[in-house]
Amino acid sequence: MTEQAMIRAVDLHKHFGPVEVLKGVSLDVNKGEVIAVIGPSGSGKSTFLRCLIHLETIHRGTIEIEGETLVSTDAGGHCHYAPDADIRRICGKMGMVFQHFNLFPHLTVLQNIIEAPMTVKGMSRDEIVPTAEALLKKVGLFDKRDVFPSRLSGGQKQRVAIARALAMAPDILLFDEPTSALDPELTGEVLRTMRELAEEHMTMVVVTHEMAFAREVASRVIFMDGGNIVEERPAQEFFAAPEHPRTRAFLENML
Amino acid sequence: MNYVLDILPPLLEGTGVTLQVFAITLVLSIPLGLALALLRISRFGFVSGLVNGYIWLMRGTPLMLQMLFIYFALPFVPVIGIRLPDFPAAIMAFVLNYAAYFAEIFRAGILSIDRGQYEGARVLGFTYPQTMRRIVLPQVIKRILPPMSNETITLVKDTSLIYVLAMNDLLRAARGIVQRDFSTTPFVVAAAFYLIMTLVLTYGFQRLEKKYAVYD
Ligand SMILES: Nc1ncnc2c1ncn2[C@@H]1O[C@H](COP(=O)(O)OP(=O)(O)O)[C@@H](O)[C@H]1O
Ligand SMILES: [Mg+2]
Numbered sequence: 001m002t003e004q005a006m007i008r009a010v011d012l013h014k015h016f017g018p019v020e021v022l023k024g025v026s027l028d029v030n031k032g033e034v035i036a037v038i039g040p041s042g043s044g045k046s047t048f049l050r051c052l053i054h055l056e057t058i059h060r061g062t063i064e065i066e067g068e069t070l071v072s073t074d075a076g077g078h079c080h081y082a083p084d085a086d087i088r089r090i091c092g093k094m095g096m097v098f099q100h101f102n103l104f105p106h107l108t109v110l111q112n113i114i115e116a117p118m119t120v121k122g123m124s125r126d127e128i129v130p131t132a133e134a135l136l137k138k139v140g141l142f143d144k145r146d147v148f149p150s151r152l153s154g155g156q157k158q159r160v161a162i163a164r165a166l167a168m169a170p171d172i173l174l175f176d177e178p179t180s181a182l183d184p185e186l187t188g189e190v191l192r193t194m195r196e197l198a199e200e201h202m203t204m205v206v207v208t209h210e211m212a213f214a215r216e217v218a219s220r221v222i223f224m225d226g227g228n229i230v231e232e233r234p235a236q237e238f239f240a241a242p243e244h245p246r247t248r249a250f251l252e253n254m255l
Numbered sequence: 256m257n258y259v260l261d262i263l264p265p266l267l268e269g270t271g272v273t274l275q276v277f278a279i280t281l282v283l284s285i286p287l288g289l290a291l292a293l294l295r296i297s298r299f300g301f302v303s304g305l306v307n308g309y310i311w312l313m314r315g316t317p318l319m320l321q322m323l324f325i326y327f328a329l330p331f332v333p334v335i336g337i338r339l340p341d342f343p344a345a346i347m348a349f350v351l352n353y354a355a356y357f358a359e360i361f362r363a364g365i366l367s368i369d370r371g372q373y374e375g376a377r378v379l380g381f382t383y384p385q386t387m388r389r390i391v392l393p394q395v396i397k398r399i400l401p402p403m404s405n406e407t408i409t410l411v412k413d414t415s416l417i418y419v420l421a422m423n424d425l426l427r428a429a430r431g432i433v434q435r436d437f438s439t440t441p442f443v444v445a446a447a448f449y450l451i452m453t454l455v456l457t458y459g460f461q462r463l464e465k466k467y468a469v470y471d
Contacts, residue, residue, distance in 0.1 A: 053378055092380045102375030106393050106470050116379035119389050148470040168379055 004067050006031050006172050006203045007052060011073075013060035014047055021047045022058070023227040029172070032201035036214035036235065039224035040250060045207040048224070049174045052205070054091050057081065065090050066171065092120075095165030099177040101157040103149040109136070109160050110145045113167045120168070128167065135163040139193050155186030159193050173197065175206040191217075211254050215239045223247045262432050262441050269428030270448055276414045276424065277452075280349040281407065287350060288357025293387070295362050306358070313355030319416050322348035326420055341420040353410060360402045364395035397467035404460035408453050425449070 007029040014022040021044045029035055037045050050056040052063060054070065060079060063070040070090050071081045081087060104112050113132040117123045136142045139159040149157055158178055165173060175194065179187040191213050198204060198217050208214060214221055214235060221238040223231040223246075231244045242248045295306040313321070325348045330338040339347065368391050376386040415426040423431075429445035432438075 055374055055377065088380060088382075091378070094378070096378040098371060098375065100371055102369075102371040104372065104375070104390055104394075106397070115389060116376075116381065119385050120380040150471055164379070 004031075005029060005064070006033075006066055007205070008062070008064040009048075009052065010062040011060065012048065012051060012058050012063070014044075014051055014056060014058050021227050022051065024061075025224075025227070025229055026061075027222065027229065027232075029203060029205060031203055033219045034198045034202075034204045034206065034217055035220050035222060036218035037205060037207045037222045037224060038209070038211070038214060038250070039222075039230075043224040044227045045224050046176050049096070049176050049205065049207055053094050053096050053174055054081075054087055055096075065093050092168070093170060094172045094174055095168055095170035096174045096176070097158070097161050097165055097178050099181050101149075101154075101161045101181075103157055103161055103164070105149055108146050108148055109141065109152070112149065112160060113164045116164070117167050132163070132167055135166050136160075138166075138196075139163045140189070153186060154182040155189045158182065158190045162190075162193055162197075172203045172205070175204065175208070177207050177209065179208070179210060209254070211239070211251070223250065225250070258438070258440060259444060262436075262444065265428045265432060266425060266441065266444055266448065269423055269425035269445075270452075272417075272423055273411075273414045273425040274452075276345060276349060276417060277411055279346050280353055280410060280414075283346070283350045284353035284357055287354035289361050289392075291354055291358035292361035292365060295358060296365060310355045310358055313352050314359075318348065318352045318413060319419055321352055322416060323419060324348075341417075341422050345417045345420055345422060349410075349413070353406070356406055357403075360399050360406065361395065363402075364399040365391060367398055368394055397464075400460060400464050400467065404457070407460070408456055411452050411456065412449065 005028045007027065009025060009027045012022045012025040013020075025044070025048055027035070037048070039045055047056060051058050052065075058071060058079060060073050060077060062072045068086070068090050069082060070087060071079055073079050082090060104115065107115060110129070110132055113135060114125065114128045117128040117131075118125065133142065133145070136145055139162060141156055141159055141163070144152060144156060144160070149160065152160065162173075162178075178194070179190050182190065187210065191210060194204070194206070194213070195217050206213075206218070216235075218235040221231075221233060221235050222229055223238075223242075223244070225246050231238070231242065231247045233243075238247075239251070242251055291306050291310070294302050295310070297303055322345060325339065326341065326344040329344075330336050372390055372394070373386055376390045381390065414424055417424050418427040418430075421427075425445050425448055429441040432441040
């Protein structure tokens with residue numbers, strides 16, 4: 001079996017009006033890898049993730065997901081996105097977890113999880129409910145099955161959001177600062193869930209400020225600054241001996 | 256008291272007309288209002304502008320004028336000129352007018368939904384129509400209940416405008432009896448009828464609001 005990258009991003013460029021936010025970001029993510037993306041606020045981390053799953057469009061570059069081209073750029077510098085139906089299928093291989101959870105407030109925890117499999121995949125309730133319940137047990141929230149999100153703590157909400165993403169059986173999970181909106185004492189339960197996913201070899205790209213998590217769980221660490229990837233190394237090396245001065249300055253600030 | 260019982264049958268008949276106008280208007284103008292709202296917020300600038308102009312026209316001119324126009328002037332408009340009997344003409348005016356108000360309520364409701372809801376749905380693979388139907392609109396309904404309650408109660412009272420087309424609604428029935436009997440009692444009874452109708456509506460909306468409050 002040939003080793004095919006789960007995500008292949010080449011030379012991504014993105015600007016908002018005159019503001020250049022991604023200035024040629026490239027990254028390959030292999031199966032089972034956990035990539036931690038760190039960097040100062042405003043460096044383009046969220047934008048990068050959002051481009052991968054087509055919440056934002058790029059202006060130049062190539063994105064391939066499991067060998068399928070989401071967007072490519074021709075020699076003339078023009079970007080070509082796949083047709084809508086293909087985009088939906090390709091992005092369906094990924095799930096995303098947001099800083100602010102984005103749970104559906106009018107649906108109970110269980111309904112939040114089964115809604116997409118039923119509406120998007122056309123699964124029957126009977127088919128998906130056992131899966132959803134298993135996922136709820138996995139994230140330790142089975143007893144919250146019939147509760148509305150407003151009754152949950154931030155940590156519980158985020159674990160429901162993870163279960164909701166998993167219910168679509170994605171091959172890749174993207175996390176955009178999943179613990180940044182949480183009280184410090186609630187980050188642990190979410191990080192634990194993510195750690196378990198990593199142990200099950202889920203492919204993950206995680207934008208985070210949790211350096212301990214990055215060090216212990218990530219296989220590789222990406223440091224972004226000013227719309228570029230400044231440094232990219234295996235996690236152990238990255239923290240043991242950061243090479244770039246800006247990386248060092250950033251890490252010193254974090255500790 | 257006997258007198259009140261005597262005048263009840265014609266007043267009840269008038270109430271029937273009032274309720275018909277009310278119910279038919281509601282049933283037709285809510286979906287139309289929703290459609291207009293969706294067009295208004297759509298990416299298609301031309302369509303959105305057109306709808307915007309329509310809403311401006313409908314909210315910027317008196318409902319009575321619109322009704323008179325549809326009944327008396329529409330037959331003489333080239334191409335679309337049709338002569339409608341009084342009841343359909345009244346319904347048409349009410350529906351076109353109320354749809355514009357409902358469209359603005361729906362639009363405000365839809366725009367009040369957090370962008371994160373769309374993004375959350377999008378990364379799960381929802382299409383735009385699926386997102387609207389399953390995620391956004393159910394939340395919009397809850398948020399627009401208070402303004403919808405207001406408009407609906409206004410509609411009950413606005414139905415009395417059909418008297419200009421000489422239709423025998425509750426108010427016109429009452430006025431007829433007042434003129435015949437030189438007694439103002441029919442007005443009092445009619446007022447009581449309107450109050451009962453708005454009371455039922457208020458109660459209904461309160462029940463709905465309570466029902467939707469479960470997920471707060
Ligand atoms: N929708 C947007 N419109 C305009 N500017 C944006 C938008 N989203 C992000 N930006 C800008 O892009 C830059 C990178 O933002 P972001 O990717 O959110 O950074 P990070 O996640 O690393 O904090 C910031 O300067 C931000 O202000
Ligand atoms: Mg960010």
